[in-house]
Amino acid sequence: MGRFLATNVSLILRGFPRHYCVGQASKTNLSQLRKRTGVPLKNCRAALQKCHNNLEEAEKWLKEQAQKEGWARADKLQSRPMSQGLLGLIQSRTGATMIESNEVKNSNGMEKRGLERAVDWVKNNDLEIGTIVTDRHLQIQKWIRENLPETTHYYDVWHVAKGLKKKVLATAKQSECGQLSKWSRSLTNHLYWVATSTPNGDGDLMWAKWESVENHVHNKHEGHNELFPSCAHGMLYGDERKKKWIKPGSKASEKISDIILSNRMKRDIPKLSPLYQTSQIEAFHSTVNHFAPKMVAFSYYGMYCRLIVAALHFNENTSRVQAATKEGNMQFKISFPKFKHGEYSVRKRTVDSTYGYVTSLMTETFTSMEASVDATSPHQPPVSCLPEIQPPPLCSNFVHPEKSEAVQHFRSRFMRKETPV
Numbered sequence: 011m012g013r014f015l016a017t018n019v020s021l022i023l024r025g026f027p028r029h030y031c032v033g034q035a036s037k038t039n040l041s042q043l044r045k046r047t048g049v050p051l052k053n054c055r056a057a058l059q060k061c062h063n064n065l066e067e068a069e070k071w072l073k074e075q076a077q078k079e080g081w082a083r084a085d086k087l088q089s090r091p092m093s094q095g096l097l098g099l100i101q102s103r104t105g106a107t108m109i110e111s112n113e114v115k116n117s118n119g120m121e122k123r124g125l126e127r128a129v130d131w132v133k134n135n136d137l138e139i140g141t142i143v144t145d146r147h148l149q150i151q152k153w154i155r156e157n158l159p160e161t162t163h164y165y166d167v168w169h170v171a172k173g174l175k176k177k178v179l180a181t182a183k184q185s186e187c188g189q190l191s192k193w194s195r196s197l198t199n200h201l202y203w204v205a206t207s208t209p210n211g212d213g214d215l216m217w218a219k220w221e222s223v224e225n226h227v228h229n230k231h232e233g234h235n236e237l238f239p240s241c242a243h244g245m246l247y248g249d250e251r252k253k254k255w256i257k258p259g260s261k262a263s264e265k266i267s268d269i270i271l272s273n274r275m276k277r278d279i280p281k282l283s284p285l286y287q288t289s290q291i292e293a294f295h296s297t298v299n300h301f302a303p304k305m306v307a308f309s310y311y312g313m314y315c316r317l318i319v320a321a322l323h324f325n326e327n328t329s330r331v332q333a334a335t336k337e338g339n340m341q342f343k344i345s346f347p348k349f350k351h352g353e354y355s356v357r358k359r360t361v362d363s364t365y366g367y368v369t370s371l372m373t374e375t376f377t378s379m380e381a382s383v384d385a386t387s388p389h390q391p392p393v394s395c396l397p398e399i400q401p402p403p404l405c406s407n408f409v410h411p412e413k414s415e416a417v418q419h420f421r422s423r424f425m426r427k428e429t430p431v
């Protein structure tokens with residue numbers, strides 16, 4: 011059981027030092043330091059302890075730590091109405107990393123920092139990354155190109171398909187291009203087929219297959235190119251034959267050809283991920299949202315623990331089998347996903363979630379508590395996996411007014427409004 015918990019916990023990576031010891035500090039200095047820096051009491055206490063209760067030195071040390079760990083970046087985030095932001099990243103369904111949004115300039119930067127940390131973790135565990143699948147984030151593309159030259163980088167198909175669909179639908183709104191909206195689904199289906207029908211990830215073949223669709227929409231199904239000379243659908247019958255084919259030379263034809271053969275597509279199609287997609291991460295994020303709703307601001311430890319519990323729940327329930335009725339019939343459900351704008355999806359209904367990890371957690375907690383009774387150091391945290399030091403909340407670097415003055419200001423403004431003109 012100990013191994014069960016420890017395994018999961020050790021995979022939640024964090025970027026804050028844990029070797030500071032917490033001890034006694036002068037109460038006056040402690041509150042002074044807290045007031046001057048806005049850093050949590052625990053960190054102030056650690057700083058004073060380290061600097062033998064010297065206020066100036068402790069402040070200097072804390073500032074150095076803040077610089078080192080990126081805490082001081084919070085002032086750049088004033089427009090963001092959040093007190094603590096976190097990002098989870100998962101590797102092969104087994105690990106996650108957590109990043110404070112005040113470590114980086116903005117939420118875009120969090121993705122890169124998460125990747126750096128995940129890659130470090132993999133390297134520190136003597137593992138090699140053969141293939142990496144991400145969305146088309148430009149910063150990430152550059153980072154992987156420069157830092158992981160031996161690794162094959164693929165793009166998640168869903169993200170490419172989403173961009174394609176958006177472009178086709180936007181173009182369909184232009185004059186004489188209305189019929190393109192009918193092609194949006196066929197094109198995204200073809201995109202998925204291009205990736206999944208090329209399991210070896212041969213980029214040239216993927217491009218050849220994709221390029222052929224430019225002929226297909228014009229009702230031409232042969233003579234595409236050397237690698238993929240004719241469509242794979244065979245003879246077309248019935249409704250398939252009566253499709254709204256695009257007339258060569260028309261405005262719609264010109265526009266759809268531009269989209270299909272765009273430079274962006276030329277770059278992205280050969281890098282489509284043939285086997286693995288990032289949908290598992292999206293599913294994990296949705297589990298995290300369940301355990302840590304975005305509308306509630308949690309403390310650092312609160313968020314940390316919730317992320318761990320979300321990972322435990324996800325790992326236990328991610329491969330649930332399809333549910334069946336008593337008679338043995340497989341069960342399905344119909345849903346109306348927002349992105350389908352009113353169209354439905356049929357999904358397999360899975361068996362109910364299980365919560366075995368709760369029993370394991372409780373056992374671990376009791377064992378840990380019993381052990382702490384005999385512990386030699388009274389300052390040991392009750393659960394040793396928690397980080398001993400936590401970064402300050404984002405708002406700690408903002409200018410804090412004297413509360414009485416702020417209230418006075420608020421009152422005087424309020425009174426002015428009430429005065430009749």
Ligand SMILES: [Zn+2]
Nearest residue numbers: 226230231241
């Ligand atoms: Zn065809």
